Amino acid sequence: MRSDRLTVVAIGVACGIVLGAGCKTKQPRGVTQQDLLVPEVLEGDIALGERFEDGVRVTDIRVDNVLFAYDSFQIANAEVGKIEQAADYMRRNRGVRLVTEGHCDERGSREYNMALGEHRALAVRAYLVGLGIDGSRIQTRSYGEETPLDAGHGESAWRVNRRVEFALYK
Amino acid sequence: MCGRWLARALAAAFAAGAVAGRAGAADVEVIKAGAVKSAIDLSGLRCSGEAGSVFQRTLENDLRLSGWFTIARGGAAVAADGTCAGGGGALRLDCQVRHASSGRVYVRRSDQGAADDARRMAHALADEIVRAVTGKRGIASTRIVTVGRRAGRKDIYMCDADGGNLRQITRDGVVCLAPSWSPTGEFIVYTAFLKGFPDVYRIDMNGFRRTRVAGYPGLNAGADVSPDGRRIVLTLSKDGNPDLYVLGLGGGQAARVTRTRFAAEASPSWSPDGRSIVFVSDNSGSPQLYVTGAGGGGYQRITLRGTENVAPDWGPDGRIAYSSRRGGKYRVCVIDQSGGGDTEIAADHADYEDPSWAPDGRHIVCSRTENYRSALVMLDTLGDSPIQLLAVEGDWYSPAWSP
Incomplete structure (x- = not known):
């Protein structure tokens, strides 16, 4: 019960940041769908810090993968809760670091999909920074279409393969 | 045989016409005649x-x-x-x-x-x-590097231009991508996850010594060597967005070429004179080809047909080969840097991707994928039928033809 209330507060804070930043940030061209959030929550791009050596994978929490539409790096409303769950865990565990791992479905060129996967990983990272997580704790890694979760070839496989995974390390 | 070829070419011409949109079908030239021999x-x-x-x-x-x-x-x-x-x-x-x-x-x-x-x-x-x-340049002594997936492991391989003499170059079994030759054939560059992140490596083809040339935070991928052999253009995300950068192979700072906050750039390829770069950007909402100066500045979209246009390779005579998704299938096409002369190479029902020009400026090697299996085929811009090059067990893709 208590943690539920905390979550609600956290979401409220997050929304405040997104909306507040939205006033300052120019809306990019082509973003018209109401149910999509623009991941840019700060002025300018957020440079990556130095790579850290991967530590030990965190096993006491599993955050579901953030899923994406075809050829898109925009975070849908329905996916936001997963990012907030990761942010909440990182707030409570200061020593934990994260690699957001971006993936694509098998369609499209392998090289373009490397860039698209990275864009997805960066979008989730930017969202986390918007939620107050220090960017130096978050690295990105794109696997493009190289490591699908579901080896199938239809829409149901593609849907789960267009994802960002949370690789948490302590 | 001849009739079937013609029917296939006509079908391709109709398909091209159907997706041509504002440009008339007459603008799309589908090659159908074999070359004079x-x-x-x-x-x-x-x-x-x-x-x-x-x-x-x-x-x-x-x-x-x-x-x-x-x-x-x-x-x-x-x-x-x-x-x-x-x-x-x-x-x-x-x-x-x-x-x-x-x-x-x-x-x-x-x-x-x-x-x-x-x-x-x-x-x-x-x-x-x-x-x-x-009076033409032959290609028999040239080579092709390619990614091979055999028994689930991905590595870099090399074969002669006829598909023979297959050799395994790397034995890492990690994800590797997009090999590309230096202009003299001395070395290749490619992307691999040797240290857990996608970095760009150089392999000297004399002795196969490997060095890392780009290992910035985030993505390092899709490198293409400049015509003078001294620089690479590649995608980096170290500054928070996947953009193109030019990096000296002798060291030094990476110079940013594109700056698109709401788009990702990939697959750069230098023009033969080293002044321009063709690349893929999803700035318009779908991946399309653009041309910009090697020092950055403005860029111009050159592809208007097809739902996706990717994997450009700027050829020795100035034409750009690329892969275009048309009618749900990937087709290899050739286009001028101004966006003119768009030509689709007639093909069967399979997907044709990742074209790379032969140094004769006539032939193209690409991957042909059917039922999720990929093989290398040689295409002819003068109209000869596609020829499969590697008849070896495994999946073969992302080929690069040596100079």
């Missing part, structure tokens, strides 16, 4: 021994693959005479190639080597015949 008679070249027959088979196949010859017996415009004697672990070639009716000599060649050199010696003679008879 000379007949060559090799029966006067007497080959002996095991190495001799390897030489003979390789030479015949090379001349066919050159696209400029058909092999004939009697009545041919060009004829070869001489001997190619194999034995005792050695191979000795003495031959002459002449214009059959006038007797004019095109090539006179003596060569010797070990039995293992039979393929190399045949490639060299084939290139010399192509040059002497047609």
